Amino acid sequence: xxPIQGLDSLSNALATLAQLSTSSxxxxxxxxxxxxxxxxxxxxxxxxxxxxxxxxxxVIAQAVVIFTRxxxxxxxxxxxxxxxxxxxAASVYLTAKLSFQPTSPRSVLNVYSFLLSKEASPLWxxxxxxxxxxxxxxxxxxxEGTYQSERLVLLRMEATILRTLGFQIRVxxxxxxxxxxxxxxxxxxxxxxxxxxxxxxxxxxxPQLLYVTHQPNALAVAAIYLGAREEGVKLAxxxxxxxxDVDREELGFLVVAMRSMNGFAMAEKDKWKTQxxxxxxxxxxxxxxxxxxxxxx
Amino acid sequence: xxxxxxxxxxxxxxxxxEVEAQRKHEKEKKKLAKATKQRKLExxxxxxxxxxxxxxxxxxxxxxxxxxxxxxxxxxGMPVEAEPKRAICLRxxxxxxxxxxxxxxxxxxxxxxxxxxxxxxxAKDIVTGEIVALKKLKMENSPDGFPVTGLREIQMLMEARHxxxxxxxxxxxxxxxDDVYLVMDFLEHDLKTxxxxxxxxxxxxxxxxxxxxxxxxxxxxHSHWILHRxxxxxxxxxxxxxxxxxxxxxxxxYYGDPPPKLTQLVVTLWYRSPExxxxxxxxxxxxxxxxxxxxxxxxxxxSFRSLPNARSLRLPPSSKSASVTGPVLLPRxxxxxxxxxxxxxxxxxxxLNPASRPNVAECLKHPYFHEDPRPKPKEMxxxxxxxxxxxxxxxxxxxxxxxxxxxxxxxxxADVFSAxxxxxxxxxxxxxxxxxx
Ligand SMILES: Nc1ncnc2c1ncn2[C@@H]1O[C@H](COP(=O)(O)OP(=O)(O)O)[C@@H](O)[C@H]1O
Ligand SMILES: [Mg+2]
Numbered sequence: 162x163x164p165i166q167g168l169d170s171l172s173n174a175l176a177t178l179a180q181l182s183t184s185s186x187x188x189x190x191x192x193x194x195x196x197x198x199x200x201x202x203x204x205x206x207x208x209x210x211x212x213x214x215x216x217x218x219x220v221i222a223q224a225v226v227i228f229t230r231x232x233x234x235x236x237x238x239x240x241x242x243x244x245x246x247x248x249x250a251a252s253v254y255l256t257a258k259l260s261f262q263p264t265s266p267r268s269v270l271n272v273y274s275f276l277l278s279k280e281a282s283p284l285w286x287x288x289x290x291x292x293x294x295x296x297x298x299x300x301x302x303x304x305e306g307t308y309q310s311e312r313l314v315l316l317r318m319e320a321t322i323l324r325t326l327g328f329q330i331r332v333x334x335x336x337x338x339x340x341x342x343x344x345x346x347x348x349x350x351x352x353x354x355x356x357x358x359x360x361x362x363x364x365x366x367x368p369q370l371l372y373v374t375h376q377p378n379a380l381a382v383a384a385i386y387l388g389a390r391e392e393g394v395k396l397a398x399x400x401x402x403x404x405x406d407v408d409r410e411e412l413g414f415l416v417v418a419m420r421s422m423n424g425f426a427m428a429e430k431d432k433w434k435t436q437x438x439x440x441x442x443x444x445x446x447x448x449x450x451x452x453x454x455x456x457x458x
Numbered sequence: 459x460x461x462x463x464x465x466x467x468x469x470x471x472x473x474x475x476e477v478e479a480q481r482k483h484e485k486e487k488k489k490l491a492k493a494t495k496q497r498k499l500e501x502x503x504x505x506x507x508x509x510x511x512x513x514x515x516x517x518x519x520x521x522x523x524x525x526x527x528x529x530x531x532x533x534x535g536m537p538v539e540a541e542p543k544r545a546i547c548l549r550x551x552x553x554x555x556x557x558x559x560x561x562x563x564x565x566x567x568x569x570x571x572x573x574x575x576x577x578x579x580x581a582k583d584i585v586t587g588e589i590v591a592l593k594k595l596k597m598e599n600s601p602d603g604f605p606v607t608g609l610r611e612i613q614m615l616m617e618a619r620h621x622x623x624x625x626x627x628x629x630x631x632x633x634x635x636d637d638v639y640l641v642m643d644f645l646e647h648d649l650k651t652x653x654x655x656x657x658x659x660x661x662x663x664x665x666x667x668x669x670x671x672x673x674x675x676x677x678x679x680h681s682h683w684i685l686h687r688x689x690x691x692x693x694x695x696x697x698x699x700x701x702x703x704x705x706x707x708x709x710x711x712y713y714g715d716p717p718p719k720l721t722q723l724v725v726t727l728w729y730r731s732p733e734x735x736x737x738x739x740x741x742x743x744x745x746x747x748x749x750x751x752x753x754x755x756x757x758x759x760x761s762f763r764s765l766p767n768a769r770s771l772r773l774p775p776s777s778k779s780a781s782v783t784g785p786v787l788l789p790r791x792x793x794x795x796x797x798x799x800x801x802x803x804x805x806x807x808x809x810l811n812p813a814s815r816p817n818v819a820e821c822l823k824h825p826y827f828h829e830d831p832r833p834k835p836k837e838m839x840x841x842x843x844x845x846x847x848x849x850x851x852x853x854x855x856x857x858x859x860x861x862x863x864x865x866x867x868x869x870x871x872a873d874v875f876s877a878x879x880x881x882x883x884x885x886x887x888x889x890x891x892x893x894x895x
Contacts, residue, residue, distance in 0.1 A: 172552060172553070173552070173553075174552060174553040174554055174555045175552040175553070175554070176554075177554055180554075230555065234556075236556060236557050254603070255603075255604075255609075258602070258603075258604075258606050258609070259606065259609055259610070259613070263606070265602075266602065266603070315603070316602075316603040316604075317635065319603045319604055320603070320604060320635045320636075323558075323604060323609075323638075324557055324558045324631055325557050326555050326557075327555050327556050327557055327558050327628070327629060328558070328609075328612045328613070328616070328629045329553065329554075329555035329616075330609075330613070331613050331616065331617065376552065
């Protein structure tokens with residue numbers, strides 16, 4: 162692994178250019194757009210699981226970042242080998258374990274069993290047609306036998322994540338930083354704070370991988386900039402973002418990226434409206450085969 | 459959730475080195491192929507960038523128009539429209555990540571010590587020849603996966619980059635999923651072994667230098683919201699250049715303000731501050747401050763009877779009436795070699811009431827460090843033969859931090875303050891003994 166460098170208390174490990182240019186999945190033949198779709202669905206799944214497990218927002222966001230880091234770079238995890246749903250579950254389990262609110266393998270697996278159930282799941286990328294009216298509990302309950310084998314997978318994936326990331330699993334989340342900045346600028350309002358948080362949470366799902374390419378202070382500043390504009394709140398005069406160590410170029414990029422999130426999400430939903438997004442390695446491979454076949458026609 | 463999944467993980471043994479090797483080999487081939495395609499890719503990348511650029515322009519041009527007009531009158535320095543930008547625009551040096559290397563990159567030289575959480579050995583980096591310490595994490599076939607203590611230890615060592623904190627170079631792994639090793643800079647001594655073996659004790663000037671370094675590490679940790687929670691001599695490493703480095707973050711935790719409920723199961727008993735012994739669920743950086751000096755002696759702490767374990771504490775009668783306002787000095791007779799300032803500092807460090815313990819910054823300002831003899835420059839320190847480097851060391855009975863997952867020991871407090879309580883004149887302080895029931 163890369164030699165460990167000191168972590169500033171407000172900075173995160175970021176992906177290198179080399180890591181961003183080639184992913185393990187692409188080496189295995191997974192097309193970039195499919196990879197982006199699976200990563201997007203996996204992040205949504207992670208968020209949904211975190212909410213059902215009643216984890217704090219911060220922990221959920223950290224889990225999504227861990228999940229995102231895992232797939233990056235030629236030495237990262239490949240969608241042809243690892244199932245997005247397993248990495249998602251292990252990310253949630255691992256992050257919660259390190260938080261003040263750990264959770265049990267059983268709770269995690271129960272929640273995933275429900276969220277991935279073809280009959281009961283409320284998630285559009287699992288059930289494009291919506292859940293059945295009254296799905297029978299058997300369709301999403303975890304039997305003891307399945308639980309035992311799933312638990313082994315969960316713990317194995319936890320170890321895999323740790324090894325793949327060289328134990329770089331600390332994630333600083335920009336939300337509190339944003340609030341502190343707002344206070345510094347005397348611009349706290351609940352509506353503005355809510356806006357900012359929405360942008361920061363949406364940015365977790367960005368296909369541009371904002372949380373692994375930009376430091377939390379920059380994400381915070383961009384969300385503030387955008388939120389203030391949308392709410393019509395006037396912030397300090399002049400180039401206030403410089404005070405928070407963000408330059409104009411980075412801010413510009415982030416603002417555009419954050420504003421494009423809605424469009425990206427809509428496009429994904431549209432693209433997958435008849436078919437679930439594959440969250441299991443075998444399904445990804447099947448999708449590849451289908452694509453190859455249709456490309457061949 | 460699916461049978462394909464089960465078969466994937468149950469039969470297909472991921473640990474199998476052959477499977478692993480083959481997978482690696484295939485990856486390498488693909489990587490090579492990829493590299494040749496790289497030029498094409500770069501072209502494509504810039505095309506993508508251009509596309510994004512166009513997107514941005516359209517975006518700014520259309521959706522943004524009303525806002526843009528409004529903004530023009532508001533503030534001048536609009537970043538979004540102002541400049542074209544690349545997909546990845548800012549790259550200041552940040553920490554990176556990559557997969558763990560294999561422990562085979564190190565050659566084990568000798569075993570150093572077995573503590574409560576890991577096996578430590580001296581080893582050599584096969585490529586660079588550098589000498590390091592390898593600490594194997596104990597997994598104790600934990601049913602909950604990777605032990606949280608090990609995770610915290612690694613995380614905090616990664617974060618705690620300080621001259622007086624042991625340097626974690628990397629984490630390496632073995633063939634089994636459970637084999638995880640910390641690779642640290644090797645230090646010749648730990649203070650416990652050194653103190654055991656030394657023929658002459660440290661001089662007062664040397665003690666000051668050591669203490670300053672320990673306090674410096676402690677201040678750094680506390681300013682990063684990290685509690686070490688197991689400060690003791692065997693976790694303080696020292697090299698032959700008079701430098702001290704705090705090690706063993708197996709018990710360390712982040713703490714918040716207000717402090718969340720932390721486990722009571724911390725800090726080896728002799729070094730435990732009374733609020734831990736008595737079952738307080740809230741504690742803070744004061745616990746590390748207490749441990750800097752060691753076992754307590756009789757003092758007063760007005761509200762401690764409200765703590766859960768205090769009920770089982772039989773106190774000698776006189777203590778009930780004890781109520782002291784200023785800091786109580788430790789008995790001078792117990793510390794004949796300490797100056798008044800030294801005694802005063804030690805007394806406040808060991809204050810039973812956490813609120814009256816000083817913080818690290820206050821400690822560092824204490825007159826003790828400014829009176830003669832002055833702290834000895836590190837370069838002037840004597841060197842000592844290193845047990846860790848030469849031979850297996852003798853083990854002594856030392857209290858260990860409680861095993862993770864174990865119950866907090868039931869304490870019989872009858873003996874805790876067993877010494878006669880006649881003010882600060884006599885044997886008080888020596889009577890601190892704990893029996894584990
Ligand atoms: N970096 C190092 N260099 C030399 N010796 C070390 C190093 N780290 C640990 N040791 C030795 O190993 C012992 C146990 O290590 P420690 O990290 O305290 O593990 P444990 O959690 O088992 O107490 C220490 O007391 C010290 O003697
Ligand atoms: Mg130790």
